[in-house]
Every structure is written in structure tokens, then in C-alpha cells.
Amino acid sequence: MEPVANLTRKEQVIRKAAELFREKGYAASSMRDLAQKLGIEAASLYSHIKSKEEILQSLCFDMATEFRKSLDEVERQKGPASEKLRRGIVGHIQVMAKDLTASAVFMNEHRHMSQPFLREFLLLRINYINRFKDIIEEGINSGEFKDSIDKKLAVMTLFSSLNWMPQWYDPHSNIVPIDLGQKLADMLVNGMKR
Amino acid sequence: MEPVANLTRKEQVIRKAAELFREKGYAASSMRDLAQKLGIEAASLYSHIKSKEEILQSLCFDMATEFRKSLDEVERQKGPASEKLRRGIVGHIQVMAKDLTASAVFMNEHRHMSQPFLREFLLLRINYINRFKDIIEEGINSGEFKDSIDKKLAVMTLFSSLNWMPQWYDPHSNIVPIDLGQKLADMLVNGMKR
DNA sequence: CCTACCGATCGGTAGG
């Protein structure tokens, strides 16, 4: 019997680690801290995970997969570039909102991965960003967006705004993630339109 | 005789530390790493600085002072809120551009300060953000900005975009900081205007 | 700025 809503012990370890890494940063988090949060001894962690870095890797690559899937879905649909961009933004926000803790780790701690994992991770991220850049370019070519906009600047501003969100968004606030995504998309996409 | 264009040894230590903290993060940077960059023994660092954290504190608080001074200057001038906001943005970017390394440390490593320094730092930062929020509010009240905009969201988006800049801006690129600031201000302020 | 060194803590293993 596999767990359904419940988490395996390994998943519990990873989840608690994500909270710890988010709070203190990866390098400042010790395996003894993590063990204490779980109420076990540090050495016992290693029956569930291979290493501290393995936890970071699984957090980062799982998030990367979610982001990719969300954008796949957006690209499958037809419509003007501005609409695609809006849906891409809303999707990105929703993926983050599903796990703000992992998102914060993904964003701020990925650099602590060793090679070749870091390299692979950065390639995934560049690819994802380029797909957004392509949508912006499509919008410029179709005349939806001003041709005066600086694509690199636009896409960097976009991701800055999106990626900082786990740092200030309060999941208990009265604004729900999908509305937040819509509002963010309004602010960011409208600035590009003719 | 005091150094003029030259740096004191202490300033050299702090500068090299900033580079190291930016590259590897504060927690993952050892005093032995830093000593090596300077070509001395780790123990010798302590004739120039009191502790590892003192370096972080001086980086963070010096940047905070620069940001505050820039905003003081902006508030001293008259003009519509949109113009103030633009100048605030350009000023912020210019302060960062003057020292991208220290800016990156300021942004990403401040949380490693201990109390009461961290608390004091966060108060300065809240205060700075609130002054931008006031400018936005002024623009809404005067009718320059849409009254539908969410002040908190707007100011968070603004700072996200600004603060991520040290991570992607290439100082050797053909776009100079003041132009970058102008373009960023265009994108961000125009989205708020009626 | 150096040599010599400290106690504390780190990630991880052996063996149950």
C-alpha cells in the first residue's frame, strides 16, 4: 500500500528541510538542525536520504519540472502573445503558490548544488526564460507589443517580480494566488502593450 | 596622511569579502577563503576586522545609508508623484550600479546578521519601502495613478525588479545604469498611470 | 602579519 494523501518519511524529511533551508539558508542549515525538527538523531537522516545535497537537488529539480509543465500547457493553447504571456505568468505564480517554501529554496539556494547538477539546473532555467522571451518576441512581431521594448530587460523584470513573490506573499492574505497572478500580469503585460 | 583614491587595508578586506560573499554566500564563505584571496593567513584578518559578521554589517549598513541618501535627495525636489517615483527608481539603480557586489550582498545575505543588527536593518528597509509607498499613494490621491492599483503589490513588484538587477545586469553591457534606470522606470511607472 | 593552536561544529559512516 502506498501513501496517498500522506507523505513518506523521505518526503517528510525533504519538506522539513525545505522549511529549514528557507529560514536559514542551505549552507547555514545543519543536518543536526534538521534532525531536531524531525525529532530524530542526525545519523538517522541517512536511512532516508543519501546526502544533504540530495535534498536540495530534489527540491530544485522538482520545482523546475513543475514550472516546465505549466509552460508546456500554456504553449499548447492558441491565442495572441499577450494572452499567452498572461497565462504563463499566472501559471508560474500558481506553481509557486502550491509550495512557497520549495519555491523560495529553488530561487535562493540552487547555487549551492555541485556540478554537474548546477549546470543542468541552470540550463533548464535558461530554457524556461527563453521560452518566455520567445512569447514576448512573438508579441512584438505581431504588433501587440511596442517594438521599442528591450526584450532582455522585459523578461528580467518579469522574472524578478515573479521570483521575489515567495519572499513577501502571505498565503493567509485575502488575495488568492490566481488573483495575484492576474494582477501581476496586468501590471507587467500592460506596460509592454502598444 | 589618509588614503584618497586608495583603499585602506580594512577596506580592501571588506571589498574582497563582498566578492566572496556574493559568489558563495555568507555562510559558505570561510575566513580562510577570504585570507587566501588577500594572500595572507586567516588569523591575520583579525588585525583589520573584529569578526566575520562585522564585515557583513558594514556592507549592509553602508548600502542602506546610500539608498536613504538617494531618496532624501528625491524627496527634497518638487514635482508630480510620477516624476518623484521615476527619480527614486533611477536613484536606486544608480546606487546599486556604483557597487553591484555590495548590492548583491545587501540583498541576499543580510539575513545572516545577528540581533540586534538584523532588526535595525529590517527597520531601515521597511522605512525606505514605505517612503516609496507614500509616493505611490500621493500619485493615486492626485489622480496621476489609477486608484485601482494595489499599493502593496505595486511597491513589492517595484522592489523585486530593482533588487534582482545586480544578479543579471552586466556592467560591461552597452546600456549604462542611468539609461537602465530610465527604462525600468518607464516600464514600471507607466503601468500605474491612468 | 605570522605560527601555533583552541573548542565547537560540520557531513557522514559503521554497525547494530
Next chain:
DNA sequence: CCTACCGATCGGTAGG
């Protein structure tokens, strides 16, 4: 999941 432990590394001090 535990006890017992490892070698490596940490920030920092004493004394010159």
C-alpha cells in the same frame, strides 16, 4: 532509528 565515532573545517585567540 540509535550509539558511537571519524576526519575536516569552522571562527577566532594568544603571543609575538
